[in-house]
Amino acid sequence: MIKGTGKQTIRTSGKLFKLFLGLSLIASLFFGCTQDADNGKTRIHFVTWKANVPEAWDEIFRLFKEEHPGIEVITETGPHSSTAFHDLLTQKLKNRSTDVDVFLMDVIWRKDLLDRYRLPPPRTWDQMVVQAELITEEEKRLHNADFHGFSGQFKQYEGLVCNMMEYILSNGGHILNADTGKSGLAEKEAIDAVRFVRDNVIAKIAPRGVLTYQEPESLDLFVQGKAVFHRNWPYAWGVSNNPERSRIAGKVGIAKLPLFEGNQSYSTLGGWHAGISSYSKNKDAAWTFIQFLTSEKIQKVIALKAGKAPTRTSLYNDADILKSYPHFKDMKDVFLTAYPRPRTALYPAVSNVLQRYFSRAISSPDLNLEEEANKASREIEQILSLEKQAG
Amino acid sequence: MNRVLFYIITFTFVTLSILPFLWFVDTSLKSPLEITAIPPVLIPSGTLSSYSSAVKEYNLLHFIRNSFIVASSTTAVTLLISIIAGYSLSRLRIKYKGIIMGSLLIVSMFPQISIAGPVWKIMLHLGWLNSYQGLILPYVTLTLPLGVWVMASFFRELPRELEEASRVDGCSHIQTLFKIMVPLAAPGVFTAAILVFIYAWNEFFFALLVMTQQTFQTLPVGIALFQGQYTLPWGEIAAASTVATVPLVVIVFIFQKKIVRGLSAGAVK
Amino acid sequence: MQLSLQARERLFGYTLLTPCLLFVIIFAFYPILYSFYLSLHKIILSLPQLGQPFSGLDNYSALFQDRIALHSLRNTLIFVFFTTVFEILLGLVIALIINRQFRGRGLVRAAVLIPWAVPTVVASQMWRFIFNDKYGLANFLLFGSDTSAYSAWLANPVTAFAAIMIADVWKTSSFAGLLILAGLQVIPEDLYEAAQIDGASRWQQFRRITLPLVKPAILIALLFRTMDAFRVFDLVFVMTQGGPADATNVLQFYGYKKIFAEGLMGYGSTISVLVFFISLLISIIYIRVIGTGLFKE
Numbered sequence: 001m002i003k004g005t006g007k008q009t010i011r012t013s014g015k016l017f018k019l020f021l022g023l024s025l026i027a028s029l030f031f032g033c034t035q036d037a038d039n040g041k042t043r044i045h046f047v048t049w050k051a052n053v054p055e056a057w058d059e060i061f062r063l064f065k066e067e068h069p070g071i072e073v074i075t076e077t078g079p080h081s082s083t084a085f086h087d088l089l090t091q092k093l094k095n096r097s098t099d100v101d102v103f104l105m106d107v108i109w110r111k112d113l114l115d116r117y118r119l120p121p122p123r124t125w126d127q128m129v130v131q132a133e134l135i136t137e138e139e140k141r142l143h144n145a146d147f148h149g150f151s152g153q154f155k156q157y158e159g160l161v162c163n164m165m166e167y168i169l170s171n172g173g174h175i176l177n178a179d180t181g182k183s184g185l186a187e188k189e190a191i192d193a194v195r196f197v198r199d200n201v202i203a204k205i206a207p208r209g210v211l212t213y214q215e216p217e218s219l220d221l222f223v224q225g226k227a228v229f230h231r232n233w234p235y236a237w238g239v240s241n242n243p244e245r246s247r248i249a250g251k252v253g254i255a256k257l258p259l260f261e262g263n264q265s266y267s268t269l270g271g272w273h274a275g276i277s278s279y280s281k282n283k284d285a286a287w288t289f290i291q292f293l294t295s296e297k298i299q300k301v302i303a304l305k306a307g308k309a310p311t312r313t314s315l316y317n318d319a320d321i322l323k324s325y326p327h328f329k330d331m332k333d334v335f336l337t338a339y340p341r342p343r344t345a346l347y348p349a350v351s352n353v354l355q356r357y358f359s360r361a362i363s364s365p366d367l368n369l370e371e372e373a374n375k376a377s378r379e380i381e382q383i384l385s386l387e388k389q390a391g
Numbered sequence: 392m393n394r395v396l397f398y399i400i401t402f403t404f405v406t407l408s409i410l411p412f413l414w415f416v417d418t419s420l421k422s423p424l425e426i427t428a429i430p431p432v433l434i435p436s437g438t439l440s441s442y443s444s445a446v447k448e449y450n451l452l453h454f455i456r457n458s459f460i461v462a463s464s465t466t467a468v469t470l471l472i473s474i475i476a477g478y479s480l481s482r483l484r485i486k487y488k489g490i491i492m493g494s495l496l497i498v499s500m501f502p503q504i505s506i507a508g509p510v511w512k513i514m515l516h517l518g519w520l521n522s523y524q525g526l527i528l529p530y531v532t533l534t535l536p537l538g539v540w541v542m543a544s545f546f547r548e549l550p551r552e553l554e555e556a557s558r559v560d561g562c563s564h565i566q567t568l569f570k571i572m573v574p575l576a577a578p579g580v581f582t583a584a585i586l587v588f589i590y591a592w593n594e595f596f597f598a599l600l601v602m603t604q605q606t607f608q609t610l611p612v613g614i615a616l617f618q619g620q621y622t623l624p625w626g627e628i629a630a631a632s633t634v635a636t637v638p639l640v641v642i643v644f645i646f647q648k649k650i651v652r653g654l655s656a657g658a659v660k
Numbered sequence: 661m662q663l664s665l666q667a668r669e670r671l672f673g674y675t676l677l678t679p680c681l682l683f684v685i686i687f688a689f690y691p692i693l694y695s696f697y698l699s700l701h702k703i704i705l706s707l708p709q710l711g712q713p714f715s716g717l718d719n720y721s722a723l724f725q726d727r728i729a730l731h732s733l734r735n736t737l738i739f740v741f742f743t744t745v746f747e748i749l750l751g752l753v754i755a756l757i758i759n760r761q762f763r764g765r766g767l768v769r770a771a772v773l774i775p776w777a778v779p780t781v782v783a784s785q786m787w788r789f790i791f792n793d794k795y796g797l798a799n800f801l802l803f804g805s806d807t808s809a810y811s812a813w814l815a816n817p818v819t820a821f822a823a824i825m826i827a828d829v830w831k832t833s834s835f836a837g838l839l840i841l842a843g844l845q846v847i848p849e850d851l852y853e854a855a856q857i858d859g860a861s862r863w864q865q866f867r868r869i870t871l872p873l874v875k876p877a878i879l880i881a882l883l884f885r886t887m888d889a890f891r892v893f894d895l896v897f898v899m900t901q902g903g904p905a906d907a908t909n910v911l912q913f914y915g916y917k918k919i920f921a922e923g924l925m926g927y928g929s930t931i932s933v934l935v936f937f938i939s940l941l942i943s944i945i946y947i948r949v950i951g952t953g954l955f956k957e
Contacts, residue, residue: 146429146794146807156903209793209812211904212820216623220427221794245423345706349922356728360905363817390710393862401757404750405771411830412774414797415786429794430805476680483673484666491677493947498688500943502891504915505936508698508929509691511920532687535680564672593779595894596912600920611781615898625789632782639777644770650838 041072042285056305063301064292071285108222108237109229111253113139125167125196125258128229132205135228145226149205151218152231156359159214161351163231164358167193170259175354176344181384183377185357191369193260198362198369205229211363223247231257235306238325303328346383353379412636419629426625441626442634449624450605451631454613457602458635460523461609462591465530469538469587470580472531477542478568482554492540499536503596511600521604529597534587541586545579546572582649589639610635692936698929705923712926719930728906729931732914739825739910740889746829747885748878751836755874758837759844776834784898787827788814791899814900817907824895824908832888836881843877844870876950883946890939911935 061073107128113135114121122128132149139147153159165175173189176182184190202210206227210218215232219239222230223246230236243249292298299310303321315321316328344350357376361369418426419442420435445451480488510529511520519525549572557567573580595611602608608616614635617628643650702715723729758769775783790797793812803809813819847870855865893912896902902909902917911931919928 140808146810155901156905157901207793207812208815211815212793212812212900214618214623216618217792220623221429224424224427224429224794226429226794247424346704346922348706349924352917352922355903356906359903363815363904386704386710387707390704390707397757397760397762400753401768404754404757405768407830408772408775408834411783411786411790411797412778414790415782418789427795430807430810431795431797431800472679472683475676479673479676483669483676485670485673485677491681495680495684496947497940497943498684500887500939501688501692502887502912502935502939503893504891504912504919505695505932505939506688506691507916508919508925508932509694510687512694513687513691528683529687532683535683539680564669589777593781595779595781595897596891596916599897611779611894614779614785615781615894628785629789632778632785636774636778636782639779640770640774643773643777647769647773 041070042282043072043074044282044286044289046073046289056302059301059305060293060298063298064289067292068288071288073289107229107231107257108240108252108254110225110227110248110251112248112251113228114253121253121255122229122258124261125170125200126261128258129200129205132228136205148207148221148227150201150210150229150231151206151213151221151227152201152210153213153215153218154202154206154210154359154362155212155214156355157214158351158355160358161354164194164197164354164362166231166257167197167260170257170263171196172260172263176350176380181381181388183380185377185380186370186373191373194358194361194373195369196260198365202362211359234328344384344387346387349383350380353383415629416633418625419633421626423624423626441624441630444624445627445630445634449617449627449631450613451627451634453605454608454610454631455634457523457607458592458610461526461530462588464523464527465534465591466584466588468527468531469534470584472535473538473542473583474573474580475568476535476539478546478572480539481543481546482572483564492543495536495539499533501533503533507596507600510597514601520601521607523607525601526598526607526609529601530591530594534590537586537590538583541579541583542576545576549575578649581646585642585646585650589642592639695929695932695936698926699933701926703924703926705925715926719927722927723930723934728909729911729914731906732909732911733934735821735908736890736892736910736912739821739828739892740886743825743828743832743889744882744885746825747833747836748840748882750829750833751838751840751881752874752878754834754837755840755844759841772834772837774834775831776838778831780831780894781898783827783831784895787823787830787895788899791823815904817904820900820904820908824892824899827895827899828889828892832885836885839881839884840874840877843874843880847873879946879950883943883950886942886946887939890935890942 064071064073107122109121114131117131117135117138119131119135122131128150136147136149139145152163154163168175168184168190171189171193173187173193174184175190177184202208207221213221215236218230219232219236221227222232222236223240225247230240237252237254240246240252241249294311296312296315299312299315300318300321303310303315303318304324310316310318310321310328321328353376357372361367361372417433417435420437420439421432422436422438422440425432425436479485480492514520514525517525519528553571553575554567557571558564562570593611594609595615598609598612599615602612605613610631614628614631617624617631699719700714700716701712702710702718703712704710754772758765758772762768778786791813793799793810793815794807796810796813798813799807799810802811811819813823851869851873852865855869860868891912892910893916896908896910896913897916900908902913912935915928915931915935918924918931922928
């Protein structure tokens with residue numbers, strides 16, 4: 001279903017050209033700047049993250065070369081954080097990125113601890129907070145150690161927007177109304193969710209240091225056995241269970257993100273995107289490569305070799321994959337509840353406003369949230385009005 | 392008493408200066424789990440895996456090569472231009488010397504951001520983003536003021552008589568410059584070279600804008616972006632940092648006197 | 661005859677200067693003017709259909725209402741002030757130390773020069789690691805293995821800003837020291853000998869001889885450090901990305917984000933222009949104070 005939408009988006013990218021652009025915050029894959037090579041081959045540039053498992057990509061490029069000898073792929077590696085990567089894309093390519101696939105996130109926890117305290121996996125955020133407090137208190141009393149209830153990503157960067165969106169959406173709120181172009185930040189649901197994070201998570205169940213954490217730092221805390229719950233992307237599961245990287249291998253449980261009572265759980269969509277630059281001279285070749293990347297065959301290679309969640313729903317029942325990554329079976333649910341971030345050509349500017357607002361809101365305990373949210377809403381609407389002017 | 396105080400202060404400064412760096416060297420010799428251990432572990436297990444991984448998986452040598460190409464080309468071009476310009480400004484009777492020297496000084500004060508957008512646009516236009524010249528040209532511009540100032544002040548110190556003798560012998564200006572003046576001002580050339588090289592080796596802002604392909608990225612950009620989407624490889628970052636820094640520390644150690652002289656040239660008199 | 665010789669010399673002189681001036685004009689002065697031109701237009705890289713409409717001083721009036729820009733300006737000035745003051749003070753001490761004759765001076769010199777040789781990006785990564793809330797050296801030195809007392813330095817607006825300033829002071833004090841040392845070395849020894857004969861104390865010698873004579877060098881160091889601190893970027897980029905809550909955002913980083921991340925080429929250029937004029941103003945003031953000896957013909 002989702003991949004279908006992706007295809008559609010790409011094929012109509014001419015029309016979308018005016019409307020949508022950097023919809024993916026963590027655009028993982030990107031094509032741009034294509035040109036004809038001297039050797040008669042069509043050359044495409046492939047902009048991506050620095051691979052965590054380069055072998056998987058070596059194999060993918062090898063397979064692609066076999067199937068499409070006429071296309072030469074040149075890889076450009078993007079900077080580390082989502083933010084910096086976005087900087088690169090906007091700066092270099094003025095891209096129109098279109099999403100093909102989704103990526104998803106989940107919460108993982110110390111199964112051994114929850115079992116020891118006879119607690120079920122938390123269904124709501126409130127339950128998670130209560131459990132985290134209970135376990136932390138006991139563990140601290142028993143071991144007198146530095147121990148925390150939760151770790152996530154709350155540094156002022158793109159990941160903060162993803163984290164905060166999950167709380168807001170699972171409280172029935174929204175960030176941007178796609179139809180009216182109005183910001184929903186100042187509505188009660190959104191404010192309550194932000195307040196919840198500020199009052200119950202930051203410097204409470206989570207250490208104050210989460211305000212400086214991106215994915216790696218937050219995972220470090222978890223794999224050192226210093227936290228009960230951890231919110232991250234699926235790769236964290238593999239790392240947590242790798243005895244060379246983790247002190248808690250084999251003691252980890254996983255499920256979709258909690259919610260606020262009476263609402264639905266949401267994951268932020270974004271991450272596994274591939275797009276074609278509207279400036280690309282070889283859109284067909286780029287499209288061939290995207291089709292190849294998103295094919296079942298290659299998604300399986302990525303899942304097996306790099307531990308990334310596949311983007312084809314059918315693969316969640318694949319025996320080989322489930323053998324290595326049993327949790328993927330449950331993740332199909334998470335996958336289907338994923339929700340996209342706002343779509344606009346000026347996303348980077350909107351995102352910076354959001355990052356700024358969220359960072360201020362959760363790091364200053366006595367801030368007037370309504371006032372700040374209204375300010376941020378006005379700024380966002382002002383940015384979006386630029387786009388309307390441009391038509 | 393005074394003496395004791397002096398040694399205490401000296402010891403404090405030395406410790407503060409080297410401790411952070413030593414800590415990073417220490418980190419480069421730890422295993423991943425030791426690096427993120429809470430509380431920190433002091434004694435490393437001595438593994439060199441961070442170094443081999445920095446070289447093999449993070450293309451360290453490749454970044455070093457790029458940095459070397461960019462830094463040495465910048466140095467060569469800047470020096471050549473600085474020598475002739477410095478000679479002209481210090482030894483020839485031309486007008487507007489003050490204005491020229493002053494403008495150069497102001498260029499050396501430019502915050503990069505004030506020219507970043509246009510420079511990026513120029514490079515985009517020329518198709519020189521992700522090319523060595525795309526970085527070398529701005530670097531030459533930004534290091535020229537330093538080079539010219541150093542060269543001019545060294546030339547100014549040389550006795551006029553030598554030059555006049557050479558002119559009487561029938562040498563042209565340009566012959567005089569390269570046969571007589573440059574060899575005599577060799578320490579100045581050398582100082583300028585070191586300072587320009589260090590600048591180009593360390594610069595980050597323009598390198599970040601111009602080099603978006605790993606193929607061309609220099610060491611600072613490489614080290615800043617070692618972090619992957621999901622990994623923060625402190626061991627590799629520390630290893631690469633050590634490798635990037637040691638050559639400079641050696642250069643500074645050997646040539647400290649010359650550097651001091653170059654920096655003060657012209658300014659403090 | 662005489663005249664033509666001089667004319668030829670002049671022509672030759674300008675020829676030698678041409679390459680230097682070409683570089684400076686193409687890659688420094690032209691871009692400044694171009695920044696100014698861009699700042700008068702509405703240019704959004706991600707909305708090319710917008711074109712480049714002339715917008716007069718709109719961007720400037722927006723700039724002066726942009727609270728983040730003003731906040732970044734304030735941060736930048738605070739950063740410049742504190743780092744420069746500390747760097748000059750510590751630089752003076754460093755210069756006095758390495759100017760003295762004692763055993764092992766070579767090693768001490770090399771040691772205090774290490775921070776200067778370390779690339780700024782490396783220094784930034786180093787200090788980010790040192791200030792890590794869980795496995796950082798700073799916490800370990802202060803609290804030992806009492807991990808519950810560990811503080812998240814980079815998570816608190818005040819301490820995060822202080823951390824960046826500490827990193828900068830560490831990195832560049834020795835450079836200030838080098839410049840001041842150059843000034844110390846030109847003070848003739850016999851001045852001190854004469855003072856000693858007159859019975860002046862160490863402190864008096866420092867106050868009456870060293871300080872006045874080293875003043876030009878200190879001013880030079882002050883000039884270089886101020887201008888360099890004004891363009892702080894690497895530290896912020898690597899250590900905090902401007903967070904938390906913009907507590908560590910500075911002008912050069914903000915401008916970079918506006919132009920290259922958000923694609924607001926027109927608006928971002930107003931920041932470029934603002935930064936340029938402020939730094940021009942500061943350098944003119946300094947040069948006035950230092951005197952025109954620098955430009956003697």
